Amino acid sequence: EQQEKWVPRAVNMEIIGTYAQTELGHGTFLRGLETTATYDPNTEEFVLNSPTLTAYKWWPGGLAHTANHCVVVAQLHSKGVNHGVHPFIVQIRDEDTHMPLPGVKVGEIGPKLSFSTANNGFLGFDNFRVPRDSMLMKNAQVLKDGTYVKSRLSKLTYGTMVFIRVMIVTDMAYYLSVGATIAIRYSAVRHQSKPKENEPEPQILDYVTQQHKLFIALASSHAFRVTGQWLWTTFVRVNKALTSGNADTLPELHAVACCLKAVTTRDAASMVEACRMSCGGHGYMTSSYLPILYGITTAACTYEGENTVLLLQTARSLVKAWQKGSKGKPLSPTEAYLMDKSPVPKWENTLDGIIAGFRRVSAGKVQDCVSKIDKLVKMGTSYEDAWNQTSVRLVAASEAHSRAVILATFRAEVSRAAAALSPPLARVLHQLVHLYTVYWALERVGDLLLYTSIAERDVQELQQQYEDLLQKIRPNTVGLVDAFDLRDEILNSTLGAYDGRVYERLMEEALKSPLNAEPVNQSFHKYLKPFMQGKL
Ligand SMILES: CC/C=C\C/C=C\C/C=C\C/C=C\CCC(=O)SCCNC(=O)CCNC(=O)[C@H](O)C(C)(C)COP(=O)(O)OP(=O)(O)OC[C@H]1O[C@@H](n2cnc3c(N)ncnc32)[C@H](O)[C@@H]1OP(=O)(O)O
Numbered sequence: 001e002q003q004e005k006w007v008p009r010a011v012n013m014e015i016i017g018t019y020a021q022t023e024l025g026h027g028t029f030l031r032g033l034e035t036t037a038t039y040d041p042n043t044e045e046f047v048l049n050s051p052t053l054t055a056y057k058w059w060p061g062g063l064a065h066t067a068n069h070c071v072v073v074a075q076l077h078s079k080g081v082n083h084g085v086h087p088f089i090v091q092i093r094d095e096d097t098h099m100p101l102p103g104v105k106v107g108e109i110g111p112k113l114s115f116s117t118a119n120n121g122f123l124g125f126d127n128f129r130v131p132r133d134s135m136l137m138k139n140a141q142v143l144k145d146g147t148y149v150k151s152r153l154s155k156l157t158y159g160t161m162v163f164i165r166v167m168i169v170t171d172m173a174y175y176l177s178v179g180a181t182i183a184i185r186y187s188a189v190r191h192q193s194k195p196k197e198n199e200p201e202p203q204i205l206d207y208v209t210q211q212h213k214l215f216i217a218l219a220s221s222h223a224f225r226v227t228g229q230w231l232w233t234t235f236v237r238v239n240k241a242l243t244s245g246n247a248d249t250l251p252e253l254h255a256v257a258c259c260l261k262a263v264t265t266r267d268a269a270s271m272v273e274a275c276r277m278s279c280g281g282h283g284y285m286t287s288s289y290l291p292i293l294y295g296i297t298t299a300a301c302t303y304e305g306e307n308t309v310l311l312l313q314t315a316r317s318l319v320k321a322w323q324k325g326s327k328g329k330p331l332s333p334t335e336a337y338l339m340d341k342s343p344v345p346k347w348e349n350t351l352d353g354i355i356a357g358f359r360r361v362s363a364g365k366v367q368d369c370v371s372k373i374d375k376l377v378k379m380g381t382s383y384e385d386a387w388n389q390t391s392v393r394l395v396a397a398s399e400a401h402s403r404a405v406i407l408a409t410f411r412a413e414v415s416r417a418a419a420a421l422s423p424p425l426a427r428v429l430h431q432l433v434h435l436y437t438v439y440w441a442l443e444r445v446g447d448l449l450l451y452t453s454i455a456e457r458d459v460q461e462l463q464q465q466y467e468d469l470l471q472k473i474r475p476n477t478v479g480l481v482d483a484f485d486l487r488d489e490i491l492n493s494t495l496g497a498y499d500g501r502v503y504e505r506l507m508e509e510a511l512k513s514p515l516n517a518e519p520v521n522q523s524f525h526k527y528l529k530p531f532m533q534g535k536l
């Protein structure tokens, strides 16, 4: 019924909405949100209120001057009892005049690192009344007399966040394809230095260091696209089960969505920054689009769940799985490897060997965390303090778990798809899987030395494998980014345009600057000249 009322109006854009959960005082700790929704059975309304400054909603995208409705997350009070945070759909502006409604204070939060078009806003309520059916009642309900009907699963309130986190993994694949396209095309056009006096300046793409900076971004885009597809399929399956009242697989989805969102956003932000830096000064131009792209990707490390907090959520699941598995109980498919108690096998410099190695690292780290927590608790430390003192290791265990999931999924999905591909295309995709896997083995070689039987000669061989792969991938690099098929209008980059006219585009963009409208800018007459004449 509520969906019939709101969804059609939202689909045809009569309702422009946003998700107003975060407040000035709380973004992570949702149970600490201060906005209240108090039920008045006499009028069958909820009274929304922002009791403090820190209760003001702060950050929701589009809230400042665009949205006329929003989903507000507030502490639900009825019959004198606080039932915790619940979602409400609330009209905040007049649909004709767009004026804020009486009792609503709304505005712009100010300049940000990037996302300048996101119109993030603040929102406060002064005893603002909304009808009872404003409470989104799919999970919990408040009856006309104020009786609260509990949801069958309180965490379903958090479902929106799982959905967005799942989407973000695929978003990161897209953003990395943009960064890799810009930086690799520019690296094919840019010639610099003279390593061989009797030869012309080479393409910077031929410097192996440049390949090391860029090819991992290209491979990661494919790895995250494939992992994002797998995660979406998992989300659809869990959501279907939830619809029929079965929430058994939700905890696993929450845990894997948290660590994949955290690791893919952190990787995307750092690799887009590497793409920017690999383009030298021109990568620092706004017209290259790389600084804007960095601003967008680094924001994802914060929104929809700050990365550390999410990695700790996954760690919470891994520790619980370890404790469960140690009692002989079955574990979820993504965490089942934690109970592999077989002896550490002889190291193999193969994809399967490296993937197995990352699973050993993750299981070893989780076991170390459990041991440290148990030891601290036995010494009289509270569980909460023991958890906090172990939290650096817990985050590392989550990252290792996430990497094992990405490596295994990337390899399995490309192997599965390869049968339907032409041999040359299959070969290139396998090279990207190989590069991605060996890159991370070298990045985390310390962990592999701690938890597997990898030896020095294996590491030397992996380094050589990596350098050979850079050489093999080089001839196909421009073709691989062209295959992302990103139009110039989408790339929006002087460095990444398909025609490679970088220098002409840089100059064309520069000449558009208002500061080039006249040969002597007014600042000379207002400031420089008086200063030079000692008059300032
Ligand atoms: C896709 C993007 C679109 C386009 C990209 C372009 C532009 C994007 C522009 C802007 C960005 C777009 C959207 C961003 C919008 C936002 O940022 S919305 C706000 C997001 N905020 C958060 O994510 C808040 C994060 N905090 C939390 O989730 C919780 O506070 C917490 C879980 C961290 C802690 O809460 P607690 O109540 O303390 O929980 P707990 O005690 O740790 O755990 C309790 C149990 O509940 C389980 N659980 C927690 N969360 C979930 C969940 N989401 N789903 C399922 N289960 C959950 C948890 O596992 C615990 O279970 P136990 O069995 O272990 O008790």
Ligand SMILES: Cc1cc2nc3c(=O)[nH]c(=O)nc-3n(C[C@H](O)[C@H](O)[C@H](O)COP(=O)(O)OP(=O)(O)OC[C@H]3O[C@@H](n4cnc5c(N)ncnc54)[C@H](O)[C@@H]3O)c2cc1C
Pocket (backbone or CB within 6 Å): 018, 019, 020, 021, 022, 025, 026, 027, 028, 029, 058, 059, 060, 061, 115, 120, 299, 302, 303, 304, 305, 306, 307, 308, 309, 312
């Ligand atoms: C571009 C952008 C768009 C956004 N859009 C929206 C939106 O549309 N709607 C919306 O509701 N919100 C939105 N947000 C807000 C976003 O969801 C929050 O900023 C995010 O959830 C983090 O919360 P916080 O800002 O309170 O950070 P905090 O939680 O205060 O984090 C600050 C630091 O404290 C640490 N910390 C916090 N809790 C713990 C813990 N338990 N253990 C260890 N460390 C901890 C964090 O790791 C971090 O280092 C947006 C934010 C950005 C940047």
